[in-house]
Amino acid sequence: MDKNSTKTTQENEISLKEEDSNYPLSNTLLTSINSNFGDNAKIVYKKEYRSKIMVKPENLVETALFLRNNHGFDHVESASGTDYPADNEIELNYHLGSYSNIDYYPYIVILSTRVNRDDPKSNSLINIFPSVEYHERETYEMLGVYFLGHPRNERFILPEDWADIPPLRKDFRIKGR
Amino acid sequence: MSNIEEKISEAKKLALQITRETEEDRLMTLSVGPQHPGSGHFRFVIKVDGDYIVYVDPDPGYVHRGHEKMCEYRNHFQNIPHLERPVIHDSCNITYSYSLAVEDLVGITVPRRGQFIRALASELSRLSYTLYWLAIYGIFLGHSTMFMWPAGDRELLIDLLERLTGARITNAFSIPGGVRCDIPNNFKEKCLAQVNYFEKRLKEYEDIFFNNPLLRQRTEGVGILTKEDAIKLGVTGSVLRASGVPFDVRKVEPYDVYNEIDFQVQYMKTCDSFARAYVPLLDMRESCHIIRQLIDKMPESGDVREKLQFNIKSSPGETYKRVESGRGALGYHVVSDGSPKPYRVKASVGSFRNLLALPFLLTGSKLGDMPAIYWSLNYWPVEADR
Secondary structure, X not given: OHHHHOOHHHHOOOOOOXXXXXXXXXXXXXXXXXXXXXXXXXXXXXXXXXXXXXXXXXXXXXXXXXXXXXXXXXEEEEEEEEEEHHHOEEEEEEEEEOXXXXXXOOOEEEEEEEEXXXXXXXXXXXXXXXXXXXXXXXXXXXXXXXXXXXXXXXXXXXXXXXXXXXXXXXXXXXXXX | OHHHHHHHHHHHHHHHHHHOOOHHHHEEEEEEOOOOOOOOOOEEXXXXXXXEEEEEEEEOOOOOOOHHHHHOOOOHHHHHHHHOHHHXXXXXXXXXXXXXXXXXHHOOOOOHHHXXXXXXXXXXXXXXXXXXXXXXXXXXXXXXXXXXXXXXXXHHHHHHHHHHHOOOOOOOOEEOOEEOOOOOOOHHHHHHHXXXXXXXXXXXXXXHHHOOHHHXXXXXXXXXXXXXHHHHHOOOHHHHHHOOOOOOHHHHOOOOOHHHOOOOOOOOOOOOHHHHHHHHHHHHHHHHHHHHXXXXXXXXXXXXXXXXXXXXXXXXXXXXXXXXEOOEEEEEEEEEOOOOOOOEEEEEOHHHHHOOHHHHHHOOOEHHHHHHHHHHOOOOHHHHHO
């Protein structure tokens, strides 16, 4: 099971100083985030139309608010989580997109945070992005992350009589495999 | 005469006292689905006050199969056949973005001829899915001709897909590295003939269905989703485009050969149920246009696939790739730890995103408008549950 422990995303860390003029959108966005949040928002990777920002759980809401108000990211394409049992952490990913800023139509910024696996709690983004409602509810039942401020942390897709651990955790094994 | 009326009113008062009815009791709770033929494998609980819906609570999950978990146990090639199961009618699109994601992780490019064939299959698949959806939309608005015609015309497209891929609906055609096989002999001519015929049929659909005054009365001005609300709810696909946002992944973030294709993003600004049904029709017309260009520009010869090992290992990392499916943007977030199996796969599907619009639109509308609103959302329960 040690195989699962690789912190895959953090290994590929790209520094902002490495100027790449091919990615003007990423450069503008990430420079703006860097100047506002400094070390609190760590850039995990930067591609042409994608970038991933890792923040601490306590900075999640303000970063989301900044992205919405200053860059026009107005909806969530998906919100999901990945279980890292070896680090004892669960990573939450919000894929933010923009319908109101035409420059950012092709762009997806992945806002990430890592919460403790034993007592996973995170602030809900439902007041900033109403579109996150069902995605967070799904993350709650699939990974067991409790969203503070979300009106309905309850079963959504799983059967009504589900009485096992959240199924997308790595220690839940499919029977017979 | 007055004696009888008095007796009736006394009886009513007595009945109210016995049943102790209150204002709350005016509401009736209805469970729509999952057995109800008009909802698919999906249930939503509604409360009605007379003729008006006052509360909606969607309850998906009747066809949840755990595809995201299953992906973690299989390698990239084994994942293709089960990932297309959520929407078998649109199978070339639903495996397209997963293939793109794996190709990005492995770091290969698909041969040019392979890219054209893959785009061609996905356009045919989109047409076939949209026709299926239009047939259902027609029958639930009480228009049985609109069920028969698209269902019949869909056979032509399925025949084309069968010649191209070897299977009628579960094609598993787009795989990491390209497509499974080359196009058969005479396929281009056959395809052009079918598409030209099909485009004429679209005009007839418009005459019999979309210009029908009864349909217009039932759908125009019903279920208004304004541009601001559509953006706020993060809907996608035809629902978004019917609300006046010209967003199509093929245009805004062209994948494979779509940047060489000339087409317009179809959208409307009326924001109602009619627009959400009419935009797919306009999309089908654009698809015919795209198919003709793809056939015209396709290289005469060349490889159709980059041969990959069955147990191909990708470098550690993650990627998010999306395509435009029949139900809107369809993205796969794939995390790899360097082994042949993905560490985590997350599918962001259009149906699940459009579900949020259902309670928003149904609350406050009439019960009779429910089919017109529900089916206009292009909601596919199996895809939303995954």
